[in-house]
Amino acid sequence: MLAFHIGKFILKRTLKFVTLLFAVVVLTFMLVSLSPVDPIQSYLGAEMMVVSEEQKEEIAEYYGVNQPKLQQFFKWLKMFLQGDLGTSLVYRQDVLSIIQEKFVASFALMALSWSMAGILGYALGVIAGMNKGTFADRAIKLYCFVLASTPTFWIAILLLIVFSLWLGLFPIGLGTPIGVVSEQVTWLDRLKHILLPAATLSVIGVSNITLHTRQKVIDVLDSEFIRFARAKGEEGFTLFKRHVFRNTLFPAISVHFASFGELFGGAILAEQVFSYPGLGLAIVQAGLNSDVPLMMGIVVFSTFFVFIGNLLADVLYTMIDLRMKNGEAI
Amino acid sequence: MNIVYKFRDETNEEIEKIKSNFLLEVNHLSLTIERVGKGSDVEHLHVIRDFHLNIHQGEVVAIVGASGSGKSLLADAILGIHPKNSLIEGNIKYENQPLTEKRKKRLRGNDILLIPQMTNALDPLMKAGKQVESFIKQKNKQKIVKDIFQKVGLDPAVYHQIPSTLSGGMIRRIFIAMALASKVKLIIADEPTNGLDAEALDELLFQLKMLANDNRGIVMITHDLEAAMKIADKIAVFYAGETVEIADRKNVRKAGKFRHPYSRALWNALPQNGFVPIECSQPSPAEEIIGCSFASYCPEATKRCGTEKPELREVENGEMVRCFYA
Numbered sequence: 001m002l003a004f005h006i007g008k009f010i011l012k013r014t015l016k017f018v019t020l021l022f023a024v025v026v027l028t029f030m031l032v033s034l035s036p037v038d039p040i041q042s043y044l045g046a047e048m049m050v051v052s053e054e055q056k057e058e059i060a061e062y063y064g065v066n067q068p069k070l071q072q073f074f075k076w077l078k079m080f081l082q083g084d085l086g087t088s089l090v091y092r093q094d095v096l097s098i099i100q101e102k103f104v105a106s107f108a109l110m111a112l113s114w115s116m117a118g119i120l121g122y123a124l125g126v127i128a129g130m131n132k133g134t135f136a137d138r139a140i141k142l143y144c145f146v147l148a149s150t151p152t153f154w155i156a157i158l159l160l161i162v163f164s165l166w167l168g169l170f171p172i173g174l175g176t177p178i179g180v181v182s183e184q185v186t187w188l189d190r191l192k193h194i195l196l197p198a199a200t201l202s203v204i205g206v207s208n209i210t211l212h213t214r215q216k217v218i219d220v221l222d223s224e225f226i227r228f229a230r231a232k233g234e235e236g237f238t239l240f241k242r243h244v245f246r247n248t249l250f251p252a253i254s255v256h257f258a259s260f261g262e263l264f265g266g267a268i269l270a271e272q273v274f275s276y277p278g279l280g281l282a283i284v285q286a287g288l289n290s291d292v293p294l295m296m297g298i299v300v301f302s303t304f305f306v307f308i309g310n311l312l313a314d315v316l317y318t319m320i321d322l323r324m325k326n327g328e329a330i
Numbered sequence: 331m332n333i334v335y336k337f338r339d340e341t342n343e344e345i346e347k348i349k350s351n352f353l354l355e356v357n358h359l360s361l362t363i364e365r366v367g368k369g370s371d372v373e374h375l376h377v378i379r380d381f382h383l384n385i386h387q388g389e390v391v392a393i394v395g396a397s398g399s400g401k402s403l404l405a406d407a408i409l410g411i412h413p414k415n416s417l418i419e420g421n422i423k424y425e426n427q428p429l430t431e432k433r434k435k436r437l438r439g440n441d442i443l444l445i446p447q448m449t450n451a452l453d454p455l456m457k458a459g460k461q462v463e464s465f466i467k468q469k470n471k472q473k474i475v476k477d478i479f480q481k482v483g484l485d486p487a488v489y490h491q492i493p494s495t496l497s498g499g500m501i502r503r504i505f506i507a508m509a510l511a512s513k514v515k516l517i518i519a520d521e522p523t524n525g526l527d528a529e530a531l532d533e534l535l536f537q538l539k540m541l542a543n544d545n546r547g548i549v550m551i552t553h554d555l556e557a558a559m560k561i562a563d564k565i566a567v568f569y570a571g572e573t574v575e576i577a578d579r580k581n582v583r584k585a586g587k588f589r590h591p592y593s594r595a596l597w598n599a600l601p602q603n604g605f606v607p608i609e610c611s612q613p614s615p616a617e618e619i620i621g622c623s624f625a626s627y628c629p630e631a632t633k634r635c636g637t638e639k640p641e642l643r644e645v646e647n648g649e650m651v652r653c654f655y656a
């Protein structure tokens with residue numbers, strides 16, 4: 001019975017994913033095809049002047065850029081199904097290896113900002129909820145509402161100006177120092193480069209989880225078991241530690257997991273401002289230069305990644321729910 | 331041959347002293363909720379108007395009143411966990427000392443324990459046993475809790491279960507287990523028998539009685555006069571936010587009736603006393619009451635009842651009534 005349920009769950013999710021992926025791929029291909037940028041030009045860059053017309057023809061032939069769009073699409077699809085994402089025009093490199101390299105950088109950025117936003121957001125939500133109606137609560141709420149309507153790039157530029165330009169605490173951009181061989185880049189260097197973009201994403205990502213946690217804390221405080229806990233003499237931090245923490249943590253975690261998709265979008269923008277060499281920067285490069293294979297590759301990968309994030313959130317939530325229904329303490 | 335005990339004068343004095351030494355004493359207690367109504371005018375809800383109660387150690391006093399009459403708020407007021415927008419007036423003494431808000435805070439959970447009305451009053455994510463454990467100071471908590479569970483008729487395995495897997499009856503027993511585990515002297519049990527079948531009800535009343543025999547004072551709040559008549563030493567009848575009568579249970583049994591017309595109506599509504607339906611409701615808490623709160627429904631009301639408020643007066647031996655003619 002359990003195996004049947006798990007099987008059904010996996011089948012349903014896989015179908016949903018395949019449908020979603022197909023829609024995303026078609027849409028992306030259509031959008032890139034509409035781009036007025038000549039892919040050969042972006043491939044050649046400055047060499048455009050010195051390369052002869054015949055050579056250009058050959059390159060176009062090699063990448064198939066002059067074929068009808070539909071034919072190009074099916075060619076890509078066929079290769080994709082065989083596990084081949086093709087070669088990037090801009091980087092002149094295998095798409096899969098580009099994604100691998102950029103993903104490590106992006107993932108570090110997202111993981112760091114996701115954890116920071118989670119911890120900070122939960123803490124702020126608890127402070128606001130436990131002190132509902134006070135100055136602290138109103139300040140935190142205001143902060144969240146303002147941030148929820150502030151564009152990521154704006155925050156990014158603001159942090160950059162304050163911390164890099166004025167205070168000089170952090171580098172202006174990139175993922176590693178300029179002019180240093182990659183083997184000589186230290187962890188401290190990497191940390192310095194990642195901190196500002198990660199802070200940007202956290203500052204924004206906090207708002208959702210804070211407001212959600214605040215509401216949950218208020219609901220819990222209003223419940224009968226808190227009234228009883230108060231009647232037993234529990235107050236303030238003891239009350240939080242014994243009852244509020246456990247009853248608000250898991251809802252907060254599952255909400256935070258579900259916000260992973262948004263984080264992905266935010267990361268693309270933040271990487272732009274900080275020239276942080278992750279997937280976000282690569283996808284913009286691909287888009288600006290009509291680099292179809294790279295664009296498609298990143299889109300497929302991103303869809304997959306966000307999908308996995310949401311799946312994890314669901315599995316986690318279901319597991320906690322099941323444990324609770326079975327009467328096991330968490 | 332009859333043996334006549336004759337106390338020496340000193341002993342009599344001692345008894346007098348103990349008698350007047352109340353564990354909890356409540357006089358002229360009122361609770362008013364301030365609520366912002368339509369527009370910006372503030373509405374005052376006089377949920378509790380003039381409440382009296384006193385209780386000795388080892389005694390069970392029942393507060394009997396209709397549902398929604400403010401009994402739970404009364405418990406909250408004594409414990410100091412009443413809503414923020416409510417105002418308490420009157421005086422409450424605990425062990426002969428005024429019970430200030432500060433003192434309430436210190437005493438609740440340590441000296442005074444609430445047995446809550448709702449079975450959802452346990453933390454849904456915490457093991458039942460753990461929730462009882464917080465009352466125990468010694469080592470070996472788990473074993474002590476499991477022993478107490480057995481005493482109140484719970485399987486020790488319940489220790490590891492969370493509340494959603496327990497029945498209402500089991501949760502009510504856990505509340506009793508908390509009282510047993512604690513060192514409190516005063517227990518305020520809010521509708522402790524709600525939703526129990528006849529057998530479980532009797533068992534729970536027995537357990538409450540055992541707690542009282544252990545020299546604790548029990549205030550049992552209930553809408554069930556029949557249950558109150560089974561264990562209470564004294565019965566305080568609550569109507570329209572007022573104590574309308576305090577009767578000794580034994581005397582009620584002997585006389586077969588109460589003194590106050592409202593208590594009589596409650597009494598006559600019991601199946602064994604004729605099942606006469608009660609034809610009265612509570613006045614709205616938003617209303618100002620002039621005269622006797624029961625005047626609109628009282629069969630014995632006179633002109634005076636509509637204009638003058640009867641005070642609670644002692645009739646004999648601590649028994650009290652709020653009626654001109656009783």
Ligand SMILES: Nc1ncnc2c1ncn2[C@@H]1O[C@H](COP(=O)(O)OP(=O)(O)O)[C@@H](O)[C@H]1O
Nearest residue numbers: 363377395396397398399400401402403404413
């Ligand atoms: N926090 C509150 N704010 C406003 N009204 C309340 C509040 N709590 C209870 N009441 C009202 O006070 C009355 C008494 O409630 P309650 O004490 O629960 O009655 P009982 O326990 O006797 O059934 C009810 O009419 C209820 O609606």
Ligand code: SF4
Nearest residue numbers: 622625628635653654
């Ligand atoms: S005072 Fe008058 S109205 Fe009130 S209970 Fe007595 S007889 Fe009835």
Ligand SMILES: [Mg+2]
Nearest residue numbers: 401402447521
């Ligand atoms: Mg109640």
